[in-house]
Amino acid sequence: MIPGASGRFRSSTGAWVLRAGAILTTALLSLMIVAVVIGSRGFFGRVSLVHFLFSAEWRPASGSLGARSFIGASMRTAFIAILWAVPGSVALGLYISDYARDTSRQRYRVILDILTAIPAVVYGVFALMFVNPLLQTLLGPDRLQPFNTLSAGLVLGVFITPYTTALVSTVLRKGRSGMRTAAMALGATRAETILRVVLPDALPGLLSVVVLAFTRALGESIIMGMVAGSGPRATANPLLAAETMTGFLLRRGSGGEDAVFLFGSVLFVLTVLLYLLGDWFGRRRPGKELR
Amino acid sequence: MAAYRRRIQARRRQDRLFRIAVRIASLIPVLLLLVMILTLVVRSMAADLGSEARRALHLTGLATAAAGSFWVIASGLAVSAPIALVAALWMAHPTRLSRKDPLLVGVFRTLVRQAVRIPNVVYGVFALALFLRLNALAPALGIRNLGNASILLGIIMLPNLVLMMEQELKDVPDGIDEASFALGASWVAVMVRQVLPAAAGAMGAGILRIAARMIGLASPFIVLGAPSFVSAPPAGFGDRFISLPVQIYQWAVRPESAYRGMAAFTSLVLLLCILLLDVAADTWKRRVVRRREGLR
Numbered sequence: 001m002i003p004g005a006s007g008r009f010r011s012s013t014g015a016w017v018l019r020a021g022a023i024l025t026t027a028l029l030s031l032m033i034v035a036v037v038i039g040s041r042g043f044f045g046r047v048s049l050v051h052f053l054f055s056a057e058w059r060p061a062s063g064s065l066g067a068r069s070f071i072g073a074s075m076r077t078a079f080i081a082i083l084w085a086v087p088g089s090v091a092l093g094l095y096i097s098d099y100a101r102d103t104s105r106q107r108y109r110v111i112l113d114i115l116t117a118i119p120a121v122v123y124g125v126f127a128l129m130f131v132n133p134l135l136q137t138l139l140g141p142d143r144l145q146p147f148n149t150l151s152a153g154l155v156l157g158v159f160i161t162p163y164t165t166a167l168v169s170t171v172l173r174k175g176r177s178g179m180r181t182a183a184m185a186l187g188a189t190r191a192e193t194i195l196r197v198v199l200p201d202a203l204p205g206l207l208s209v210v211v212l213a214f215t216r217a218l219g220e221s222i223i224m225g226m227v228a229g230s231g232p233r234a235t236a237n238p239l240l241a242a243e244t245m246t247g248f249l250l251r252r253g254s255g256g257e258d259a260v261f262l263f264g265s266v267l268f269v270l271t272v273l274l275y276l277l278g279d280w281f282g283r284r285r286p287g288k289e290l291r
Numbered sequence: 292m293a294a295y296r297r298r299i300q301a302r303r304r305q306d307r308l309f310r311i312a313v314r315i316a317s318l319i320p321v322l323l324l325l326v327m328i329l330t331l332v333v334r335s336m337a338a339d340l341g342s343e344a345r346r347a348l349h350l351t352g353l354a355t356a357a358a359g360s361f362w363v364i365a366s367g368l369a370v371s372a373p374i375a376l377v378a379a380l381w382m383a384h385p386t387r388l389s390r391k392d393p394l395l396v397g398v399f400r401t402l403v404r405q406a407v408r409i410p411n412v413v414y415g416v417f418a419l420a421l422f423l424r425l426n427a428l429a430p431a432l433g434i435r436n437l438g439n440a441s442i443l444l445g446i447i448m449l450p451n452l453v454l455m456m457e458q459e460l461k462d463v464p465d466g467i468d469e470a471s472f473a474l475g476a477s478w479v480a481v482m483v484r485q486v487l488p489a490a491a492g493a494m495g496a497g498i499l500r501i502a503a504r505m506i507g508l509a510s511p512f513i514v515l516g517a518p519s520f521v522s523a524p525p526a527g528f529g530d531r532f533i534s535l536p537v538q539i540y541q542w543a544v545r546p547e548s549a550y551r552g553m554a555a556f557t558s559l560v561l562l563l564c565i566l567l568l569d570v571a572a573d574t575w576k577r578r579v580v581r582r583r584e585g586l587r
């Protein structure tokens with residue numbers, strides 16, 4: 001008996017078993033998508049997409065599902081979040097890459113690891129117990145509602161900061177280090193090198209960070225459900241309570257009504273599209289047209 | 292000359308200001324972390340456990356939620372870890388084992404990469420749609436129980452597990468597979484008998500790390516439908532259950548201050564669990580890497 005012969009037999013069986021694992025994984029992940037498409041299929045026949053996206057008239061009982069206020073609240077919180085998370089992450093990323101010594105760099109890695117490990121629900125508790133009361137005293141209780149999209153967005157910004165900092169660090173590492181050295185050699189100060197060479201060079205990458213951070217913020221649910229408030233409100237004022245798409249899913253999800261699957265598929269399509277857009281920005285190299 | 296000197300001084304000043312600004316910005320996350328932990332500690336110590344709250348604490352004490360968390364993670368892993376392992380073995384050397392079906396490789400890669408980024412709450416909606424359908428066909432399956440929640444968590448973990456395991460399989464020193472090929476072993480034999488045992492330790496550490504990330508997950512379970520009150524740990528997969536993060540969510544949104552104190556305390560307990568899991572994973576991984584260095 002040649003050992004290779006039995007080995008080959010087992011090998012082809014084994015290869016099939018392994019392939020079956022891959023097929024099963026693929027099937028399970030696509031099953032989820034199929035399930036939600038079936039769930040929201042009946043709905044799209046009855047209501048127009050335009051009405052859903054642009055009308056703020058939310059009366060599920062009479063069949064009018066205008067989701068503008070939910071979508072607006074989601075966008076508003078995500079925008080507040082990136083408004084301070086992205087610049088903060090850029091500063092933090094610059095500090096880690098250009099200023100920090102090895103020991104302090106190591107320490108920052110640990111701190112960011114811890115911040116990543118903290119679950120969203122704990123950030124929500126923090127928002128309710130610290131950020132909200134603080135803002136209440138700063139702005140006055142009659143101007144700021146107890147639940148509001150401002151503190152939701154601020155805490156959401158803290159929540160996504162570890163993620164955006166990791167992205168920014170990758171972008172900065174990818175930059176052409178020769179340009180940094182060249183600028184320093186020409187006598188530019190560190191600040192000038194960063195502001196006039198490093199950051200412009202990294203601009204497309206930073207743009208992709210903005211898109212990815214926005215998408216991540218858009219999909220966060222538990223902080224929204226705890227802090228942003230319940231019930232739709234068509235407003236642009238971040239001091240008022242307004243329910244986001246994800247907040248609605250948390251509050252009403254288990255009821256299994258039509259709108260739940262609709263919001264589910266909208267979020268799904270939106271995140272996939274935005275992530276693809278972010279990837280596209282990230283792949284564009286600066287200065288390519290010049291060369 | 293004086294103008295030149297002024298100009299240099301201005302540039303130096305700008306440099307110093309920029310450095311200070313970056314330094315201050317970099318301190319914000321540290322400060323926030325400290326304030327967050329302090330808030331939780333202060334709030335949980337000041338928790339005023341009124342009689343109503345104490346009754347709730349007595350009935351649904353943390354043990355119920357902790358047991359729920361443990362069982363949903365453990366059975367979620369039992370569902371998805373074997374599938375992820377087989378898929379990762381298939382994927383780890385795509386040019387060899389999976390070269391015959393490039394289409395499957397493409398679909399698999401795209402799905403896994405995208406699946407990691409889809410918001411968790413969307414998975415909850417997916418699972419709800421799925422289980423509502425299944426329940427209509429076979430009512431015995433139920434919707435809001437431990438078994439279904441485990442399947443849901445398993446599917447959320449699946450892409451994470453596949454990516455982690457694939458990486459760990461690739462990190463096994465090349466000498467190991469090369470030596471077994473030299474002795475005439477087949478690809479499957481090399482993967483299953485040599486590479487897999489060599490990567491097992493690192494995979495164990497990776498599973499702990501993923502478990503630490505998943506133990507804080509609340510939103511998909513809330514969408515699937517978490518009960519607001521459960522009096523005992525789950526005894527079977529058909530039972531309703533509650534997990535630590537879901538418990539925190541439900542207590543934190545109540546207006547009574549006693550519940551908020553309990554939410555803060557439970558948050559600390561949850562953070563401690565996550566920290567322990569992370570430290571264990573780190574120690575394990577470091578030991579594996581050190582042993583591997585010794586082999587070289």
